[in-house]
Amino acid sequence: MQIKLDNSVDKFAGEIESLSGFNVYDCYQCGKCTAGCPVAQFTDESPTKLLRLIQLNQKDQVLKSKTPYLCATCNTCSGRCPMQIDVTKIMETIRIYAKKNHIKPPVQEVNTFSDVFLDSVHSGGRLFEFGMTLNYNLKNMTPFLNAQLAPAMLKVGKLSFIRQKTKNKKRLKDIFDKSDYFEPKEEVSKKEH
Amino acid sequence: MTYGYYPGCSLHATAKEFNISMRAVCKAFNIELTEVEDWNCCGATPGHTTKEELGLALPYSNLINASKQGLDNIVAPCAACYNRLKSADYSVNNSPLVKERMSQIIGEEKQRDVKIFNVLEFFRDVYGLDKLKSEVKKPLSNLNAACYYGCLLVRPSKVLQFDDEEDPQSMDQIMQTLGAKTVDWSSKTECCGGSHAIPETEIVLELARRIFSSAVKAGADCIVVACPLCHSNLDMRQKQINARYGTNFDLPVFYITELIGLALNISPKDLGMNAHFVDTKIVIEKIG
Numbered sequence: 177m178q179i180k181l182d183n184s185v186d187k188f189a190g191e192i193e194s195l196s197g198f199n200v201y202d203c204y205q206c207g208k209c210t211a212g213c214p215v216a217q218f219t220d221e222s223p224t225k226l227l228r229l230i231q232l233n234q235k236d237q238v239l240k241s242k243t244p245y246l247c248a249t250c251n252t253c254s255g256r257c258p259m260q261i262d263v264t265k266i267m268e269t270i271r272i273y274a275k276k277n278h279i280k281p282p283v284q285e286v287n288t289f290s291d292v293f294l295d296s297v298h299s300g301g302r303l304f305e306f307g308m309t310l311n312y313n314l315k316n317m318t319p320f321l322n323a324q325l326a327p328a329m330l331k332v333g334k335l336s337f338i339r340q341k342t343k344n345k346k347r348l349k350d351i352f353d354k355s356d357y358f359e360p361k362e363e364v365s366k367k368e369h
Numbered sequence: 370m371t372y373g374y375y376p377g378c379s380l381h382a383t384a385k386e387f388n389i390s391m392r393a394v395c396k397a398f399n400i401e402l403t404e405v406e407d408w409n410c411c412g413a414t415p416g417h418t419t420k421e422e423l424g425l426a427l428p429y430s431n432l433i434n435a436s437k438q439g440l441d442n443i444v445a446p447c448a449a450c451y452n453r454l455k456s457a458d459y460s461v462n463n464s465p466l467v468k469e470r471m472s473q474i475i476g477e478e479k480q481r482d483v484k485i486f487n488v489l490e491f492f493r494d495v496y497g498l499d500k501l502k503s504e505v506k507k508p509l510s511n512l513n514a515a516c517y518y519g520c521l522l523v524r525p526s527k528v529l530q531f532d533d534e535e536d537p538q539s540m541d542q543i544m545q546t547l548g549a550k551t552v553d554w555s556s557k558t559e560c561c562g563g564s565h566a567i568p569e570t571e572i573v574l575e576l577a578r579r580i581f582s583s584a585v586k587a588g589a590d591c592i593v594v595a596c597p598l599c600h601s602n603l604d605m606r607q608k609q610i611n612a613r614y615g616t617n618f619d620l621p622v623f624y625i626t627e628l629i630g631l632a633l634n635i636s637p638k639d640l641g642m643n644a645h646f647v648d649t650k651i652v653i654e655k656i657g
Contacts, residue, residue, distance in 0.1 A: 214559060214560040214562075214576055215560075215562075215572055215576075217575075218569075218571075218572055218575075246565075246569065246572065248520075248560050248562055248563050248564075248565055248572070248576075249414055249417075249418065249520075249563070250520040250524065250560035250563070251520055251524035251525050252520070252524070252558075252560065254524070254525055255524050255525060255526065255534050255535075262525075268417065268418050268421075271418055271419075272418070272419065272420065272421060275419060275420075283568075283569075285568035285569065286565070286568045286569065288568065289415065289564070289567050289568040290414075290415035290418060290419050291415075291419075293413070293415040293564075294412070294415050294416065294419060294423070297409070297410040297412065297416075297427070301407075301409040301410065302378050302408075302409060302410050303378035303379075303410045303413075304378075305378070305379070305382045305383060306382070309567065312567055312568075316568075321567075321570075322567065322570075324609075325605060325606075328605075328646060329383075329605070332643065332644040332645070332646070333385065333644060334382060334383050334385060334605075334644060335382070336381060336382040336385075340378075340381065342407050342408070342409045343407050344407055344409075347409075347430060347475065347476075348409065350474060350475060350476060351423065351426045351427060351430060351474060351475065352423070354422075354426075354473065354474040355420050355422035355423040355426050355474055356420065356421075356422045356470075357420050357421065357422070358420075358421050358422070359421045359422050359425060359460070359464075359466070359467050359470060360464075360466035360467065360469075360470060361464075361466070362464075362466070
């Protein structure tokens with residue numbers, strides 16, 4: 177792989193630092209995050225390598241990687257990082273950054289799932305599992321995905337067709353309308369280590 | 370004793386036996402559960418991976434409701450709900466900037482502290498192991514349980530402040546108090562893939578396969594969980610895993626509350642155990 181070093185352009189690492197609240201240059205590439213990552217075998221770039229690509233401001237390559245989307249946010253990496261970098265937070269930051277900037281996600285299915293899940297919550301306050309799954313299959317154009325589970329779920333009463341809704345509509349609307357992509361953070365340099 | 374109760378969305382659908390068994394056990398212990406009024410979804414993984422503030426405001430809204438109701442504590446059986454409620458509480462308590470944003474978004478503030486417990490914490494620390502032991506009518510001897518904690522009950526430990534994130538013991542202690550043996554195994558806190566079940570099913574099948582294979586190797590005859598996502602990935606998809614990998618796993622997966630219920634001699638039906646995909650008969654017969 178060839179990497180063009182060009183630190184003069186946009187300083188992607190700095191953006192990720194201020195958005196995530198963690199200094200990616202703290203990473204010295206020990207590989208512990210990758211060693212414990214349950215989905216490492218499914219990813220294109222290991223978490224360790226993704227961190228390195230961020231350090232080198234390789235924005236395009238980072239945003240093309242499937243890794244942040246396949247991350248199950250299990251937090252194993254964050255708990256084990258010897259430099260206390262919240263690696264899971266970095267993965268989330270990349271996903272949210274791409275979403276905010278309308279960058280096409282490399283794993284559309286994961287974003288579609290998040291979208292239909294949140295649409296369901298947005299419209300009723302509570303998740304309607306059955307409706308969400310149908311919606312996912314329609315949007316993803318996989319009409320029979322997971323349909324093999326349906327008869328057995330129906331038999332044991334795990335498919336609920338009753339839609340529960342919350343009463344405080346204004347609260348719900350405010351939460352969805354006013355929530356921003358990133359929460360405000362202290363500057364990393366001011367943080368206590 | 371009265372405690373606040375945050376069931377969350379899953380406990381009314383795919384995890385209905387978690388709700389049924391939790392309520393049955395609390396009733397037997399004379400614990401009154403008061404549902405958080407007009408609670409909303411915690412946002413789960415889609416919330417905090419789509420918009421950070423949404424991932425905080427959704428759970429925080431429930432803490433505001435609980436505080437208005439005068440609840441000092443709430444128990445959240447679903448591990449994902451527990452994790453999100455704790456995360457929101459932690460962020461607000463540790464960042465004045467986040468606190469200000471939450472009151473701008475929701476227009477209200479929390480009026481008092483509300484402690485958040487998961488079920489393991491609730492039965493081990495709040496109810497207490499001694500009391501639990503004195504209530505056991507039918508010890509779960511002969512049972513070799515693999516206690517599976519997954520991710521959301523133990524990580525991030527800085528936020529949850531609950532159990533050891535690499536080798537947690539709380540569920541093992543509860544199971545031992547009920548008279549069961551717990552196996553030493555390597556997948557206690559491995560991830561099952563969680564919410565990837567729908568968009569990335571292949572990942573979940575592989576991660577669950579690893580968990581089953583290490584439980585079988587350790588000599589377990591069942592897996593115990595305290596999370597609806599872990600339960601559905603391990604119980605509902607076990608047949609799919611066998612078909613995918615040519616394995617023949619046949620391991621019942623129990624919610625911890627179901628096993629507490631069995632030890633109290635509550636009937637499996639009253640614990641909602643007819644809703645399992647993998648037959649629980651072998652284990653129930655073993656308990657006798």
